[in-house]
Amino acid sequence: MNALVKVSGLKKVYKSGRELLTVFQDVSFELGEKRFVTLTGESGSGKSTLLHIIGGLDLPSEGRVEVGGERISEMSEQDLTNYRNQVIGFVFQFHYLLKEFTAVENVMLPAYMSGTPRLRARKWAEELIELVGLGNRREHYPSQLSGGEQQRVAVARALINHPSLILADEPTGNLDEKNSIIVTELLARIVREQGTTLLLVTHNPELAAMGEVRLALGGGALSIEEGRA
Numbered sequence: 756m757n758a759l760v761k762v763s764g765l766k767k768v769y770k771s772g773r774e775l776l777t778v779f780q781d782v783s784f785e786l787g788e789k790r791f792v793t794l795t796g797e798s799g800s801g802k803s804t805l806l807h808i809i810g811g812l813d814l815p816s817e818g819r820v821e822v823g824g825e826r827i828s829e830m831s832e833q834d835l836t837n838y839r840n841q842v843i844g845f846v847f848q849f850h851y852l853l854k855e856f857t858a859v860e861n862v863m864l865p866a867y868m869s870g871t872p873r874l875r876a877r878k879w880a881e882e883l884i885e886l887v888g889l890g891n892r893r894e895h896y897p898s899q900l901s902g903g904e905q906q907r908v909a910v911a912r913a914l915i916n917h918p919s920l921i922l923a924d925e926p927t928g929n930l931d932e933k934n935s936i937i938v939t940e941l942l943a944r945i946v947r948e949q950g951t952t953l954l955l956v957t958h959n960p961e962l963a964a965m966g967e968v969r970l971a972l973g974g975g976a977l978s979i980e981e982g983r984a
């Protein structure tokens with residue numbers, strides 16, 4: 756297996772006042788390329804914390820994270836910014852689409868902002884909007900789209916810079932069951948067709964069971980199951 760993500764001996768402690776909270780410790784795992792990985796755990800078990808550390812948005816207290824052979828804690832600020840823009844695609848529970856831009860403009864923005872010529876960014880954004888099944892809605896503004904459609908635009912936006920790893924933090928947390936399944940199946944299809952690895956946080960056991968690798972946080976530790984459930 757070609758490891759895309761290598762996490763070893765990860766520990767996160769938060770300080771609030773004089774209290775220390777150990778969220779997790781001794782967390783080690785590897786994820787290959789093109790894998791559909793789910794992460795579950797009770798509220799407060801540290802799922803978002805783990806995603807933020809892997810995504811270069813937060814630092815571990817101990818341990819190391821390597822993605823694509825690069826050790827995140829050794830990156831300069833500029834390398835870290837590039838890493839977040841180019842290597843990682845983020846999808847959050849709230850889509851954070853910009854309301855004054857159309858769907859296709861929202862999707863192309865991260866590419867345009869990181870220097871891709873406008874026409875090339877737009878063409879790839881149009882293809883991604885097709886990929887998420889919204890070709891006929893690309894000139895719509897977020898307020899003219901349903902919650903599920905908005906989240907599919909956010910998925911397309913996460914793909915614009917050809918990331919190797921998508922970090923999705925409860926992307927269906929705000930959607931009804933039908934739309935949750937549509938968005939999750941879309942993410943699974945992206946893993947197959949675009950060759951990205953997906954790390955998906957979900958509270959929904961049915962969606963979690965869809966993972967080829969299933970991670971679970973609990974009691975400060977991580978457990979790993981591989982193979983089809």
Ligand SMILES: Nc1ncnc2c1ncn2[C@@H]1O[C@H](COP(=O)(O)OP(=O)(O)OP(=O)(O)O)[C@@H](O)[C@H]1O
Pocket residue numbers: 769770771776778796797798799800801802803804805
């Ligand atoms: N900046 C912070 N300072 C102090 N404590 C924090 C901070 N961020 C998170 N925590 C605490 O760390 C623990 C893990 O939080 P985290 O958000 O990672 O959990 P989670 O599993 O994603 O929860 P949920 O399912 O509710 O989103 C929680 O107890 C939380 O209160």
